[in-house]
Amino acid sequence: MRTRLALAGGLALLVVVGFLAGAALWGYLRFEAPGPATVETTVRIPQGLGVNTIGHQLADAGVIDSPRLFSLGVRLLSGGRPLQAGEYRFPAGVSSRQVMETMIEGRTVRRRLTVAEGLTTAEIMALLAEAEGLEGDLPPDSEWPDQGTLLPETYFYSWGDSRAALLERMAGAMDEALAELWLDRAPNLPLRTPREALTLASIVEKETGVASERPRVAAVFINRLNMGMPLQSDPTVIYxxxxxxxxLGRSLTRRDLANDHPYNTYMNPGLPPGPIAHPGRAAIEAVLNPMQTDELYFVADGNGGHAFAKTLAEHNRNVARWRALMRQ
Incomplete structure (x- = not known):
């Protein structure tokens, strides 16, 4: 009798163990199997959520089919590593294991914000205010960064990053770039400080949108500074x-050109008090290593670039050609 009971108990135990093993294998295979998503799906996981809540959010988005299985799989297979909050873009058919690994490694969506060369502080602040996924307020106008202190380039960020932090990155990037380029500047430039280089670079940035022209435009202004001639730059008058x-939304007038303002380089010799925009790296390089030329003048050529001249007579002919093009 006892033998029969022992055998029955043993068989029951084997059945239970077999059932549990089968259930574990079934769960493991489901955890590894492709999920229900038929299209790429973006999910945003806020800070502070537990594994169960994350599982339900993923299931609601159609990325996984079983929150309970996902939660159990994470607890058993994650090695104690936490799931990270953020914005994730999961491909169609992603498995629960792949979801877990993506979130453990924090492979969040990389958003981008492109700051074009020559923007002003107000324009950059507007970009930051409108950038999707950034959080937090910007400083008030009175605490905005000075013109020229932010480096224009493409910045990558994640959903939930702060606007203030991205602004700090822009300022740090400019500090780093300017320090590096200042060390490699050409000798005998009429620029005493990195800030003066930034000021001239911002003018060059506003004067031409043609990358190949920057060193040549910079050379004209460097030559004028060396000779004590006023820069006579329209963008400084606009500023x-x-x-x-x-x-500005209109053409400059004679009254604008005669305005005795510190930034009017028609009325005041030398550089204006500071930058008029945020120059890019190429414009800074151009003023610190300008083209070697005797040119003192340039005017629009009607084709997006400029016509350069060494003498006033030659310049006047270029101006006449440009005006004729404008009349046409």
Whole structure:
């Protein structure tokens, strides 16, 4: 009798063990199997959520089919590593294991914000304010960064990053770039400080949108500074009118050119008090290593570039050609 009971108990135990092993294998295979998503799916996981809540959010988005299985799989197979919050883009058919590994490693969506060369502080602040996924307020106008202190380039960020932190990255990038380029500057430039280089670079940035022209435009201004000639740059006059807070929206007038403002380089010799925009790295390089030329003038050529001249007579002919093109 006892033998029969022992055998029955043993068989029951084997059945239970077999059942549990089968259930474990079934669960493991489901955890490894392709999930229900038929299209790429983006899910945003806020900070502070537990594994169960994350599982339900993923299931609601159609990425996984079983929150309970996902939660159990994470607890058994994650090695104690936490799932990280953030914005994730999961491909169609992603398995629960792949979801877990993606979130453990924090492979979040990389968003990008491109800051074009020559933008003003007000324009960059508007970009930051409108950038999707960034959080937090920007500083008030009185605490905005000075013109020229932010480096234009493409910045990558993740959903939930702060606007203030991205602004700090822009400022740090400019500090680093300017320090590096200042060390490699050409000798005998009429630029005493890195800030003066930034000021001239911002003018060059506003004067031409043609990358190959920057060193040549910079050379014209360097030559003028060396000779004590006024820079006579229209963008500085525009800045005197707008303070970089808006687009002028009209042509400059004689009254604008005669305005005795510190940024009017028609009325004041030398550099203006500071940058008029945020120059890119190439513009800074151009003023610190300008083209070697005797040219003192340039004017638009009607084709997006400029016609350069060494003498006033030659310049006047270029101006006449440009005006004729404008009349046409």
């Amino acid at each position: 005197a009118v707008t303070q970089g807070k808006e687009v």
